[in-house]
Amino acid sequence: MMLLRHTSTVPALAAAAPERWPHPESVIRVLLAEQHTMVREALSALLRLEGDLDVVAEVTHGDEVVPAALATCPDVALLGLEVSGDGLGVVPTLRAAAPTCRIIVLTTTGRAGHLRQAMDGGASGFLVKDAPVSELALAVRRVMAGESVVDPLLALAALSAGRNPLTPRERDVLRLASGGAPVAEIAARLFLAEGTVRNYVSLAIQKVGARNRIEAARLAEEKGWL
Secondary structure, X not given: OOOOOOOOOHHHHHHHHHHOOOOOOOOEEEEEEOOOHHHHHHHHHHHHOOOOEEEEEEEOEHHHHHHHHHHXXXXXXXXXXXXXXXXHHXXXXXXXXXXXXXEEEEEOOOOHHHHHHHHHOOOOEEEEOOOOHHHHHHHHHHHHOOOOEEOHHHHHHHHHHOOOOOOHHHHHHHHHHHOOOOHXXXXXXXXXXXXXXXXXXXXXXXXXXXXXXXXXXXXXXXXXXX
C-alpha cells in the first residue's frame, strides 16, 4: 500500500506535476517501490539518514508507481524488480509519464536479460539489493548527475549473454507454457489460433536452443528473457 494518500486522478496530477518539477533544492527526492515491507522500511530509514536524500513516497505495487510519482515529483525512483505486478514493465511507463525522474532498478536475481530490458526501457541504473546502502546512495547521486550506474558483474554478464532473441509474443507464449498450460488454453488466453501458438513455441525453442517448450521457458527465465 502506498505511504502517500491522494484522491486526484492521474490526468489531474499530470497537469499539475510540471509546476513542481525539477526541484531546485539540494535534497534529492526519492520514490521507493518494494513489495517486501521489512526491506522497504529498512531501505527508507537508512536512506533518510543520508543528509541529501528524502524518501517522499513508498509503494508496494507496480500500478502505484506512476500515480505516486505524479503526486510527489521524485527526482529518482528506486524500483524493486520483484515489486508486485510487472516490475520491469513499469520502467518505460514511468519514463514516459515522468521523463525527468531518473530510474534505478534494484534486483535480487541479477539476470543479464533483465538488465538489458531495464536499460532499454529508460532506466539509469541497475543494482543488486545486497549492495551496501552507502553504494545505493552514491548511485542515486550519480544518476542525478547524469551518469548511468550498473553493477559491473551484471554488465559483463549482459555482454556475454547477448540480446534477447525472443519476440514479445514468443515471450508471452513461453510464460504460459512454463506453467504447463496446453496449447488450446494458451491460444484462448492470447486470442490466437492454436496453429499460431505452435509456431511461436517452435520458434522460441529453436532460438533458445532447447529440446521442448518447458526447457525453453526455463532457459529463457534463467537468462532474464521472460
